Amino acid sequence: EAQVTQNPRYLITVTGKKLTVTCSQNMNHEYMSWYRQDPGLGLRQIYYSMNVEVTDKGDVPEGYKVSRKEKRNFPLILESPSPNQTSLYFCATSTGTGGTEAFFGQGTRLTVV
Amino acid sequence: AQKVTQAQTEISVVEKEDVTLDCVYETRDTTYYLFWYKQPPSGELVFLIRRNSFDEQNEISGRYSWNFQKSTSSFNFTITASQVVDSAVYFCALSELTDSWGKLQFGAGTQVVVTP
Numbered sequence: 070e071a072q073v074t075q076n077p078r079y080l081i082t083v084t085g086k087k088l089t090v091t092c093s094q095n096m097n098h099e100y101m102s103w104y105r106q107d108p109g110l111g112l113r114q115i116y117y118s119m120n121v122e123v124t125d126k127g128d129v130p131e132g133y134k135v136s137r138k139e140k141r142n143f144p145l146i147l148e149s150p151s152p153n154q155t156s157l158y159f160c161a162t163s164t165g166t167g168g169t170e171a172f173f174g175q176g177t178r179l180t181v182v
Numbered sequence: 183a184q185k186v187t188q189a190q191t192e193i194s195v196v197e198k199e200d201v202t203l204d205c206v207y208e209t210r211d212t213t214y215y216l217f218w219y220k221q222p223p224s225g226e227l228v229f230l231i232r233r234n235s236f237d238e239q240n241e242i243s244g245r246y247s248w249n250f251q252k253s254t255s256s257f258n259f260t261i262t263a264s265q266v267v268d269s270a271v272y273f274c275a276l277s278e279l280t281d282s283w284g285k286l287q288f289g290a291g292t293q294v295v296v297t298p
Binding site: 117159161169172176 | 215288
């Protein structure tokens, strides 16, 4: 079964405490990305990766890091989280070719206090 | 600037009424793709439909239908005879080569509330 697995689903943390949200896919997709969802703004792309060791900034990259050491994994790292990073985060994967459907993880609800 | 506009923040209907969700997009590319996703209260994103810029045929899938009009840059979505299970946030999204095919540019979403 095609799956995109994000962990954790829910996380409450304090300002400045480094955290990592993991994302793993079993579809052998080249393209992976992270989005954040905020009320009234829809989903906005944070970072993306077109293949192993190839990553680039999306529309809202400030305060985030990513890495792509293996094709299946694409973790999102918040080195020093701040309250304005409180949001719902989604990992997505696709083949990266025109018109292909993106598959999303179940989402991670992050609260930074 | 937002490339996909969903002007309706929330639509409330009574069960069995029809509801139409508007989506207006902006692109300079001649080849692009449009999508609709559903986000039920459980939070996951469910793919509904994909349409490429060369195919202006309307599509119907059960109670769902989509009207794509390049002349007005719109890709509207209609739910016929709505049901309580249709209550969700619906997102329209655009994919264009200029920004890389893999990137989806989402509208702000429309919350649909269907009451019995």
